[in-house]
Amino acid sequence: MNLSISSSKEWKFWIFIVSVLLAVTSAIAITEVEADDGPPIFSTFNAFKEAYQAAEPDSQEKLLDSYIKHQQRHGGFPIIDHNGTVTFFYRSTENQTAVNLIGEFKPESFYSIGWDETGVQMSRLAEKSDVYFTQLKFQADARLEYLFVVSGEKKLDPLNPKTYFNGPIVSDASELVMPKYPLIKEAKSIPTESKGTIQAVSADWVKAPIHVYLPAGYDSKKSYPVIYTADGSAWMKYMKLPEMLDQLIAEKDIEPVIAVMIDPTEDRRNWYLFNPDYVRYLETIIQYVDKTFSTKADARHRFHFGTSAGGRAAFHAAFERP
DSSP, X not given: OOOOOOOHHHHHHHHHHHHHHHHHHHHHHOOEEXXXXXXXXXXXXXXXXXXXXXXXXXXXXXXXXXXXXXXXXXXXXSEEOTTSEEEEEEEOSSOOSOEEEEETTSBSSTTOOSBOSSOEEOEESSTTOSEEEEEEEOOTTOEEEEEEEETTEEEOOTTOOOEEEOXXXXXXXXXXXXXXXXXXXXXXXXXXXXXXXXXXXXXXXXOSOEEEEEOTTOOTTSOBOXXXXXXXXXXXXXXXXHHHHHHHHHTTSSOOXXXXXXXXXXXXXXHTSSOHHHHHHHHHHHHHHHHHSOBOOSGGGEEEEOSXXXXXXXXXXXXXXX
């Protein structure tokens, strides 16, 4: 086949096209991206791990610093792969003998929501390395909380700014949110000008603090359904129940309600352990609320709930006083 070129301009044009194609092909084949401020950054954690393990000790630290900076700008930590694999990554500041990962992914038993205190032992990134990692796989819509255990001490993930209050036992924990986790509207904090009021109940029969939430615009000429919660102060402090109700009522997602937040006695476990005294106490509270406030005073318009042992108490009360 003869290819005639009529001018030098056409030669230059074809040379330019071939150069562009070669550049694109090379870019696709490359698995490493040069960082602006250091050694090459790798497109996957496993590629980085292989390069780190192959590097001389003097080069490993610089490679690690660059990789961490790159990952913080492109996805953060833990490292979530497209196939659902999550790499948990801990960089120690001391010479540790062991680092473990604990969290909601591994309970202490099938019948418990408590975390297994041992969890998963993490591996060193390389021999004598101060970097530890482990890889686990989760569903695309999962969300969970976790901690590192370093020399017996529980620690937040220093590379992950997302934390969440897990409860009075664990306290704050690091949070992992998978890409398809559905954050429902009610879980988002939306400021509203319509705010209810909260008042404490003061009476001789009160065993522990009780607080009553009245919705914005409360009108004694109207009647309201009533929510009763166990562990009342926890629902106010940690779950922001009054603010949640303000938001739901203001957006007309629910009708205005009264909420009665009931604290437990000092012996919380036995107080909520299928205790007939709790059910009788709840009856006294309901009688007081129906007498003091404008309520829809029937079972259809009362809702009692709780979490953990408080949830068990609510379950018990529903069976005892349907």
